[in-house]
Amino acid sequence: MRVLTWNVKGAFPYQAEEDIEAQFEYLNDLTQKPDLLLLNEVNQYRRELIRDLVTDTLGYDGVVDTLSWANELRESEIPPHHDIGHTNGNLTAVRDSSCIEHSPLELFDEVYDDEDIKHLTTHYPEKILVTTCELAGVEIEVWNVRAVPGGMKGEEKIKIFETVFQRIINGEEKLRILAGDFNSPDEELPDGQAVFHIDDKDPKIRDRWRNAALNILKGLGHVGMVDVFRYQWGYGDVDTLDESFGNSRFDHIIASEELTPTDCYYDAESLDYSDHAALIADFKI
Structure with missing residues (x-):
């Protein structure tokens, strides 16, 4: 299986x-x-063109996106959405339309009866697309996520991380893939430590910011999920492209180890067409 x-x-x-x-x-x-x-960052103004290209050019009949949601929020007069661009969202596609089902996050769910936080906290819900996909005969919960830039959106980046982490860590046991542009970390040390440039942030929010990002990048091991790129290549000097945006590794695939990752790399050619590199991973289910 290739992702x-x-x-x-x-x-x-x-x-x-x-x-x-x-x-x-x-x-x-x-x-x-x-x-x-x-x-990620699929332009909602170009939704029809993009969906046509996904189906007609690439041959994916199963397509789910959050672009209609982004459009509705953009046109809303309800604060704070009247002051938010909501210009883009996420898109997930598989070959067979019968093998994908949208699993929108509910604001309230009985699964979270014992939790203090029962709701979707972010004002950018179109950045979180959850689907259930049947791939290679196996059912996988797929999280397609883009964390908004912290320098532009501040606390909203934290809220996206917190929402995703809480839902996964407290959800029922299942095979999962979490992937997308997390806009984190700013640096990675040779021993794997993630570094965040947040000294300019309000002191009241720095710990929450760091913890939210670390939970996504490192904390999902509690439910058997691994950073597929590091699972494949380890740390230290990595003899392959390990930067997806500028000098940072912002784009990630974090997946259940049971899916057996066998390869993972950033495709340098894709940088000719975007400011982010595409991340490709293979699994032997």
Whole structure:
């Protein structure tokens, strides 16, 4: 099973159609097409074009996205959404339409009866797309997530991390893949320590910020999930491309170890079409 996650740089309202088409030419030219395609920053103004390219050019009949939700929130006059752009969302695709089901997060759920926090805390719910996918004969809960930039959105980045972590860690046991652009960490030391540049943040929020990011990046081992890239390559000097955005590794695939990861790499060619590298991982289920 092959998984590809990619931030396609669709945060700006008027993303050029030719740029989008070039991205899909890159995807279509891949020697091995992914069984599970996860796209972040999919421009909601280009929803019809993008969905047509996913189905007609790439051949994925099972497509779920959060772009309609982003559009509804953008047009809302209800604070704070009247003052939020909501220009992009996420898209998840598989070959067979019968093998994917949208699993939207409920604001309240009986699973969380004993929890203090029972609701979706972020004002950017379109950044969290949860589906149940049947791949290689196995049912997998797939989380397609993009954390908004902390420098621009502040606490909203923390809320996305907290929402995702709480739901996964407190959910029932199942096979999972969590992937996307987490905009974290800013640096990684040779021993694997994650570093966050948050000295300029309000002291009241620094610990919460650091803990929320570390929970996503390191804390899901409690439910049997591993950072697939580091699982494959370890730490120290990594003899492969280990940067997905600038000098940082912002894009991740964190998956149940039971899915047996066998390879994981950032594709340098994809940087010709976006400011993020596509991350590709193979699993032997």
